[in-house]
Amino acid sequence: MEFSISGSSLKTLSRSITCLARIGNELVFQSSPSQLSLHTLNSSRSAYQSITFKPDFFDVYSVSGALVQCSVLLKAICSVLRTPIASIDHLNVVLPDSDSSKVQWTLECFNGMRKSYWITCNVEPDIQHLSLDRxxxxxxxxxxxxxxxxxxxxxxxxxxxxxxxxxxxxxxxxxxxxxxxxxxxxxxxxxxxxxxxxxxxxxxxxxxxxxxxxxxxxxxxxxxxxxxxxxxxxxxxxxxxxxxxxxxxxxxxxxxxxxxxxxxxxxxxxxxxxxxxxxxxxxxxxxxxNGGNSSQPHPTVANNRAPEQQGTKGNTCENPSDHTRIWSELSGSAVRDSTSADRRVIRERNQNTNDQGTTIQRIDAMNISLDNTGITKEHVLSQRHRSNWVDADEEDDEGDETELYVESTPPYL
The missing domain is CATH 3.70.10.10 (Proliferating Cell Nuclear Antigen)
Known part of the structure; x- marks a missing residue:
């Protein structure tokens, strides 16, 4: 495989490498007579990006064989492209054969300088291909x-x-x-x-x-x-x-x-x-x-009010959902924090503590007691209560009852 590139195509290739480096760590080259494909997969296997170039994208493009592929580290290619693109006349990339251990990158600069880099190919590349019909x-x-x-x-x-x-x-x-x-x-x-x-x-x-x-x-x-x-x-x-x-x-x-x-x-x-x-x-x-409760219409069609947010800081961590799987769990990099049996015990405890007759709303399989304002009714002091105000000490006999009270800044909304 060998190709040479310059001008606006070189800028596009540089942008492509930068974008691929923000997705994964390893870059796979798959070269055929009809196209050159660059693709990467992130470590959690939740993001896959592929960029394909046709032969007329390059100044020179040649491939010996039906398919040539190799894998290199994106960090190494980004080091090659640290040279400002505006100072590069053209870029040459050569892979002598499919069994070669290194890929040669050569930068020909306008000032006459030539920079050559040999990037080592991975011994066991993780080559993946994903096809999704749009x-x-x-x-x-x-x-x-x-x-x-x-x-x-x-x-x-x-x-x-x-x-x-x-x-x-x-x-x-x-x-x-x-x-x-x-x-x-x-x-x-x-x-x-x-x-x-x-x-x-x-x-x-x-x-x-x-x-x-x-x-x-x-x-x-x-x-x-x-x-x-x-x-x-x-x-x-x-x-x-x-x-x-x-x-x-x-x-x-x-x-x-x-x-x-x-x-x-x-x-x-x-x-x-x-x-x-x-x-x-x-x-x-x-x-x-709110987790599949079809009894509530979608606000963008039937209502002109946004759904009320669930208020306090502690209610979500005490009531984990049976169905919600965070992003890291999809990739298998996180361990579930509790079993389904533990979650049933938590929900039964929440139902027993709801002794004031308030409405129960099901949100992502979590039972949360709501009042008319949409804030969970726990033993949480209101921020408008006088105990949250400065100079609201009941033991202070010197304060005047008509004295103005200054409300402290709440730690959260």
Whole structure:
């Protein structure tokens, strides 16, 4: 295998390597006379990215044999591309044969300098190939990377997973639509219910696809997918650098989500000499209607009020869900914190302590006692109580009863 590349194609290749490095650690080359494929898989096997280049993408491209493949570390290739792209005339990559132990990378700079690197091929490469038919994913939308980044800026930068909920556009005239009538897509931050003392901000954002998206396709019941934010932002940066829109394909919770650049008028990238795809695993359990309770309508269609958030810091860690599996559990890198029998004992204890006749609402198989404000009724002092105010000491006889009290800053919302 041998190829030479320069100009704008070299910039695209550099962006591709940068994006692949944000997904996985190992880069696999699969070279055939018809195309060159670069793909990587992350360590938890929940994200797979593939970028394919056609022969006319390169200045020179040649392959000896039907298929040549090798695997190298992405860290080593990133070290090669530390040289500014603007100072590189062209790049040559040579793999003498499929059994070679090293790949030679040569940079020819405009100042006459030549830099040569020999990158060692992995002895036992982990070569994977994933094929996912885009036509079998019923829901999809096309969005400009800058617009989606603007929407994601409403969420905390430390957010690990995000949920996208897609519903059918209401068949209403524009003058008859209410505040939520046209907002058929919701972005919702996912917070791990097993984390203790989690005071992270929970954000829900309703979107009108006709205003924010280039295209939107969905019919039937609402569907949702929950996946990682890190990989999404990496792919958005890649598409924004290539000046193309992003096409997202999704099915339902538990099924993978596919992202690909949107080239021209075609969905398969036939108008471009390169193509890319990112496949992310999604959580098995749906986040719709608070864990599958179909008695509550989806707020983007029937209501114009956002669902009330569950209030205190401690209630989620004391009531783990039977069905929720966090992102690390999908990859097998985390151990379940309790068995199903333990969770049944916790739920029975919560039912016995509900002695004030309040309403029980089922959320992700967790029994949580709610009052009219949607806050769990535990032995938690209200932040408006005088015991939470400064200078509210009952033993202080010198204070005037008419003295103003200053409320202390609450530790959480």
């Amino acid at each position: 036509r079998k994913l019923p829901s999809s939308f096309v969005v400009r990377p800058r617009d989606l980044n603007r929407l994601l800026s409403n969420f905390q930068s430390t957010l690990q997973e995000i949920t996208i909920i897609a519903t059918q556009l209401p068949a209403l005239p524009l003058d008859a639509a209410d505040e939520v009538g046209g907002k058929a897509v919701e972005l919702r931050s996912y917070l791990d219910p097993t984390k203790e003392n989690d005071s992270s901000l929970h954000t829900q954002l309703w979107i009108d696809p006709t205003e924010e998206f280039v295209q939107y396709t969905h019919s039937g019941d609402p569907v949702d997918v929950t996946f990682g934010v890190k990989e999404l932002k990496a792919f958005l940066a890649y598409c924004e650098g290539c000046e193309v829109d992003v096409h997202l394909y999704l099915d339902k919770a538990g099924e993978p989500i596919l992202m690909a650049p949107k080239f021209g008028l075609d969905d398969d990238g036939s108008t471009s000499n390169f193509d890319a795809s990112l496949v992310l695993a999604t959580m098995l359990v749906s986040q719709l209607n």
